[in-house]
Amino acid sequence: MSEAAKVDRQPYWLSAPGLVLFLAMLGTPLLLTFILSFYGFDFTKGIQPGFSLNNYIEVLGDSYFHKIFGRTFAIALAVTVICILLGAPEAYILSRMRNPWKSLFLIVILGPLLISVIVRTLGWALLIGGRGMISELLQALHITDSPFSLMFTTTGMIIALVHVLVPFMVLSVWASIQRIDPQAEDAALTLGASKFTVLRRIVLPQIMPGVLSGSLIVFALTASAFATPAIIGGRRLKVVATTAYDEYLNTLNWPLGAAIALLLLVANVAIIMSYNRFIERRYAKIFE
Amino acid sequence: MAFLHLENISKHFGEFVAVDNLSLSIEKGEFVSLLGPSGCGKTTTLQMVAGLHEPTAGRISLDGEDITDKQPNRRGLGIVFQSYALFPHMTVAENVSFGLEMRGIDVANRKKKVAAALDQVRLSEFSHRYPRELSGGQRQRVALARALVIEPPVLLLDEPLSNLDAKLREDMQIELRLLQQSIGVTTILVTHDQSEALSMSDRVVVMNKGKVVQIDTPVGMYDAPIDAFVSDFVGKTNLFQGTVSQVGKGTVTVDVNGVPIKAKAENLSNGAAVFVSLRPEKIKLAAAKGNGGVAGEIDAAIFHGDQWLYKVSSALGDIILTEANTGAKPRQRSDKISLTWADGAVRVLVPGEQP
Numbered sequence: 001m002s003e004a005a006k007v008d009r010q011p012y013w014l015s016a017p018g019l020v021l022f023l024a025m026l027g028t029p030l031l032l033t034f035i036l037s038f039y040g041f042d043f044t045k046g047i048q049p050g051f052s053l054n055n056y057i058e059v060l061g062d063s064y065f066h067k068i069f070g071r072t073f074a075i076a077l078a079v080t081v082i083c084i085l086l087g088a089p090e091a092y093i094l095s096r097m098r099n100p101w102k103s104l105f106l107i108v109i110l111g112p113l114l115i116s117v118i119v120r121t122l123g124w125a126l127l128i129g130g131r132g133m134i135s136e137l138l139q140a141l142h143i144t145d146s147p148f149s150l151m152f153t154t155t156g157m158i159i160a161l162v163h164v165l166v167p168f169m170v171l172s173v174w175a176s177i178q179r180i181d182p183q184a185e186d187a188a189l190t191l192g193a194s195k196f197t198v199l200r201r202i203v204l205p206q207i208m209p210g211v212l213s214g215s216l217i218v219f220a221l222t223a224s225a226f227a228t229p230a231i232i233g234g235r236r237l238k239v240v241a242t243t244a245y246d247e248y249l250n251t252l253n254w255p256l257g258a259a260i261a262l263l264l265l266v267a268n269v270a271i272i273m274s275y276n277r278f279i280e281r282r283y284a285k286i287f288e
Numbered sequence: 289m290a291f292l293h294l295e296n297i298s299k300h301f302g303e304f305v306a307v308d309n310l311s312l313s314i315e316k317g318e319f320v321s322l323l324g325p326s327g328c329g330k331t332t333t334l335q336m337v338a339g340l341h342e343p344t345a346g347r348i349s350l351d352g353e354d355i356t357d358k359q360p361n362r363r364g365l366g367i368v369f370q371s372y373a374l375f376p377h378m379t380v381a382e383n384v385s386f387g388l389e390m391r392g393i394d395v396a397n398r399k400k401k402v403a404a405a406l407d408q409v410r411l412s413e414f415s416h417r418y419p420r421e422l423s424g425g426q427r428q429r430v431a432l433a434r435a436l437v438i439e440p441p442v443l444l445l446d447e448p449l450s451n452l453d454a455k456l457r458e459d460m461q462i463e464l465r466l467l468q469q470s471i472g473v474t475t476i477l478v479t480h481d482q483s484e485a486l487s488m489s490d491r492v493v494v495m496n497k498g499k500v501v502q503i504d505t506p507v508g509m510y511d512a513p514i515d516a517f518v519s520d521f522v523g524k525t526n527l528f529q530g531t532v533s534q535v536g537k538g539t540v541t542v543d544v545n546g547v548p549i550k551a552k553a554e555n556l557s558n559g560a561a562v563f564v565s566l567r568p569e570k571i572k573l574a575a576a577k578g579n580g581g582v583a584g585e586i587d588a589a590i591f592h593g594d595q596w597l598y599k600v601s602s603a604l605g606d607i608i609l610t611e612a613n614t615g616a617k618p619r620q621r622s623d624k625i626s627l628t629w630a631d632g633a634v635r636v637l638v639p640g641e642q643p
Contacts, residue, residue, distance in 0.1 A: 183373035186340050189360045190367045191438065192390035201386075205377040 037258035047254055055259035065243075065260070069267070072239040075154060075229075076222040079161045083218045086162065087169030088211055092203065094170070095177045110171075112164045121231040124160040125151060128232075152236045160228045165221055169214040176210030212279045216272055223268050240264045289352060291316040291474055292337070292442055297346030298498075299332050306332040308498035309346070314476065319468055321477045321485035324495035325521070330478045333495075334444050337476065339363050350441060361390075366435030366473075370447040372427045374419040380406065380430050381415040387438040405437040408467065425456045432464070436471065443468070445477040449484060461487055482522045486510060494518050501640070515640025516563040526566045526607050532556050532636075542636060547582060547603050551634035563637040570633035571609040573598070573619065574626045581626035586619050602627060 037055055040048035059065045094105055112120060127133050130149035138144045150156030180203065188198045226241040233239060238246070240260060247257030290313030299307040307329040314320050322330035335341040337348060339360030347356045355363055375383050381402050388398045406412045409429035419427055428448060435443060448464070449457045465488045468475050479485050485492045486506040494501045494509065494517075502514040513519035520527055530544035540553045542564050549564055556562065576583055584602030591597075592610075596618050600607045607627065619625065 181371050181373055181376075183369040183371050184375055186338075186360070187367065187369055187373035187434075188375070188386065190338055190340070190363070190365060191387035191434070192361050192364065193386075194361060197390070202375055 033258045036255055037262050039255040041253045041255050055256050059259055068238050068243050076219050078158050079222040080215050080219045082162045083166050083169040087166050088173050091170045091173035110167050113167050117227045121228050128156050152234055157232045160232050161222055165218045168217045172214030173207050173210040176207045180206050209283050293349045295347045297343040300344045305498050316474055317472045319475045319490045321489040321492045323485040323492055328495040329498040330495050334446055334478045338367050338444055365442050366440030367444045368431045368435050368448045372431040376419050379416050384434045384437050401437055405433040409433045424452055443473045443475040516637045517640035519565040524568050528564045528604055530564055532560045544604050550631045551636045553636040565635040565637055568609045570629055572628045576624040576626045581628040584625055584627055586621055586623045
């Protein structure tokens with residue numbers, strides 16, 4: 001074996017442990033789920049091995065599922081947009097702060113990520129439930145007479161999801177702000193631009209890659225989120241992830257659950273890839 | 289009154305005094321360099337002229353108008369930043385066009401001016417490229433075109449050549465100077481590179497610790513530095529510490545390590561501690577034959593292409609001197625030689641503040 005060939009193989013050996021782990025822990029279950037999604041199901045006899053597209057036909061043809069998929073992506077879109085509106089300015093303001101405030105606020109922003117998703121969501125449930133603090137406060141102030149609840153509403157779900165996902169947007173935008181040459185803002189200013197124009201014409205276009213990649217993360221995580229929708233939305237307001245969960249654990253119709261899960265995966269991947277392609281085409285020339 | 293006038297300006301950052309009571313008058317069309325070691329306040333001074341820093345005290349006026357409190361986007365000055373500060377998401381043409389757009393100039397006129405500006409810096413073919421597709425020198429020229437296209441009353445250059453390699457830097461020095469002279473724009477250059485300041489400016493302002501040390505023409509600055517700091521900072525020199533041992537009419541003799549050195553100087557008294565400065569190119573080398581020169585021995589001979597640089601040890605101490613490369617046989621290490629110079633080549637200097 002020549003020296004060159006030896007060197008050439010080295011990367012494969014080095015990445016082998018990771019690759020094996022990836023295949024065993026992600027590839028295999030995914031493949032099994034894929035096979036499972038073509039099986040049949042009978043309420044008396046249970047799972048029936050075989051090959052049919054019935055599960056897919058059922059999901060794709062039923063308006064019940066259409067509504068759930070529609071709701072899931074609508075929520076994902078709403079959460080993404082709100083995260084952009086909150087996260088991008090937040091990251092910019094944060095980058096302009098001085099220490100120790102900068103470090104302090106960074107911790108505050110990353111805080112939600114440090115708390116268990118269940119605890120955090122239950123916290124929201126305590127706040128926004130019919131007998132929660134907000135409801136009690138509104139009643140005490142006589143703004144409303146009946147209990148006010150955001151539980152089992154899309155609004156409640158969006159609030160809780162934004163709370164946990166905004167840090168991803170902030171971090172993503174933060175990363176692209178770090179790459180901005182601060183002198184470019186001074187340059188625009190001295191060329192006669194107002195502070196607002198500098199923001200709009202110089203800063204915003206340069207943080208767009210961060211906003212777009214942050215959107216990808218937030219959208220993908222929202223679309224496949226489970227814990228928050230399960231607690232805030234419950235059975236009344238199902239999303240795709242909770243629906244798949246219910247098919248698995250309540251109806252015990254594993255093949256249908258598998259089909260739902262795979263359709264979510266395919267939709268997610270399709271959206272993300274086309275979006276990513278758009279970003280690359282738009283920004284490849286400008287940024288390294 | 290001068291075109292651009294800085295009157296007793298100071299800038300404090302908390303306890304730190306970046307610029308201390310600086311006054312400077314610049315005539316229209318003049319090219320002035322602010323020269324000094326890093327942290328001497330030269331960039332802060334430039335930024336105060338640009339309006340990016342507010343002076344703690346003092347006034348700045350331009351063409352008779354007080355601009356001290358004017359916002360940077362209303363001053364209309366052209367600035368080339370050290371990092372060039374190009375807008376990475378805009379093409380070369382869009383970068384240059386930005387300042388015109390902010391002035392509300394219509395598209396047709398804008399296009400014409402951008403084309404002319406890019407032509408001026410020889411970048412016409414690159415107008416549709418993005419900054420990251422350009423070399424350092426090209427980016428530098430885009431920054432220059434962007435600053436000049438708005439026809440600013442004053443052009444401010446903040447170490448514009450420091451990111452270029454040596455050869456390109458020399459080319460750009462010449463190009464920049466020619467361009468400045470043909471447009472006639474009043475220019476302030478901030479630099480820590482003394483050769484840059486000397487080769488490009490009408491006048492040089494040497495700064496140290498926030499204060500102006502000397503303002504003079506490049507030749508004046510080089511040949512008649514006001515103190516040891518300027519002498520050492522502007523150009524290469526041999527500095528010797530000594531004491532005045534004899535005072536004559538317009539001349540003194542300074543004792544350096546027991547060697548008497550004659551020089552022209554006024555207002556010095558016997559016993560004063562001074563520095564003696566001798567430029568390397570003003571020392572003549574001869575074979576050691578007792579011609580009254582200072583005896584020495586060559587320690588090192590370094591070839592610079594156009595000249596030889598010799599390091600010599602002598603009774604005065606270590607001396608560097610240069611000799612043009614005339615094709616004659618160079619001196620060798622350990623050669624015994626004798627050093628002479630004209631009395632007028634010697635400068636007697638007060639110590640000055642060290643950076």
